[in-house]
Amino acid sequence: MLPGRTSASAASSPVPKRPRGPIGLDDGVPPAPPPSRRRLVVVGGVAAGLSAALRARRLDPDLDVAVFERTGYCAYSACGLPYLVGGAIADHRALVARTPADLAKEGVTVALRHEVTGIDLAAGRVRVRDLDGGTERSEPFDALLLATGGRARIPFPGMDLPGAFHVRTVEDGLAISAFVTAEAPARAVIAGGGYIGLEMAEALAARGLAVTVVEMLPHVLPLVDGDIAAGVEAELARHGVDVRTATRVEAVEGDGRVRRVVLAGADGGGGDDVLDADLVIVGVGISPDSSLAAECDVPLGVRGAVAVDGGMRTGVEGVWAAGDCAETRHLLHGRPAYVPLGTTANKQGRVAGATIAGRDETFFGVVGTAALKVFDRQVARTGLSELEAGDAGLEAVAATIVHRSRAGYYPGATPLQVKLVAERRSGRLLGAQLAGTEGAPLRVDVVAGALHAGATVADLAAFDLAYAPPFAPVWDPLLIAAREVQRLV
8 A cells, every 4th residue: 555545444442531640720710511422622723623623523423523723713724825915815714714604514613712721631621711801711622632733933032023923824914914005114024035935025025025035044945955946046036035045133123113133144153234124024934832732741752743653643642633733754764754834734634533533544644745936936845855865864866957848849948947866776766856937846746656655766767747748848857857866876
């Protein structure tokens, strides 16, 4: 059976009962009346949480499912926030897949603006604060899913000033858009040159701002190698975005609102500089929001994410975790990894929901496939970069080629850059990175499938890929790159 396939066989065992232990909630919190049937409480109502809640409910219609989400929206796409800010999406409601009313029709109760502030494993109860009403109550559970997501990093002071923003929630996107409309800022500084940072650079440039991106590493997009990132930096410069690499934001400063950003060399040396700024966006990555798990002694794993098995069970009976708060397994090196992507969260949530309902299913892991658009340039990656392969202790070889995206005689053909990484001697395919104006995301999916199947570069070179002049040359760029890497293994 190929990795990623799941078993649909049902198990007869009920939802595992929680352990008994010394951890308790504060006294004085009024308890909710116990339900008459088994109850699943889900902490977090976005990708992983709602995928799990809906799957568990569909597989076990007798399960009582309650979801607590601390923001004002559930089931939304955080990946769409830059396009909301940039104006490509006019209405934020387009980012919301389901409302609490929709979910209630499927037997899932969702309480928005309700934050779980404590867990009592011994009593099987969570403490919930109503953020609007200011009241607290205790809610019972038989099974508990932690889907608390990720926490935006705050690596420097000044983020409490008006005009400084993170990009994590619908409220964040609405606040940034409203600020740009009301305050008409002229200059924006974006701390972090990853996916969100570069998408926000394009969005703010579309709103007429002068944008500077500050990245502390040697190049933007740290999840690709430098030769692929160089083309992205050139595209940013072509559209007027100032890119500062090997540079770190030290502080955001102002006089009642953002006025400037203080920079320093990423090595901690001198060379302090100051950028005038009316708006600051921080996109330096996220950390797993695993504080609730840590407080009740649920074991943590890589990078502080909640440790889970293939069924998304934690080290505590009756407690599951999924999404950006949980670790996963990387298929290329077989070790636990932290890969906070929406695709990963949704799939983990489905598996968690199935195992909560008594099914025998497994989330086998990821290869880290992702894509983005930076102005007119597409970038896609999967598997391990050359740097990541070395960090994982794998002896790797790599080749980069540039070939036409279509048949050379067909109008619109453009250069497509393809980099393939493989394991020396075995020839096992380890990863791919693609960049160009068309064809990168769909081709990277071909490589992702090959990685899941454990293919070698020789296998990839023999793939029977589609050919038609408007879409691809007779020798697809992937096949040409695979032949180049074959010479090196």
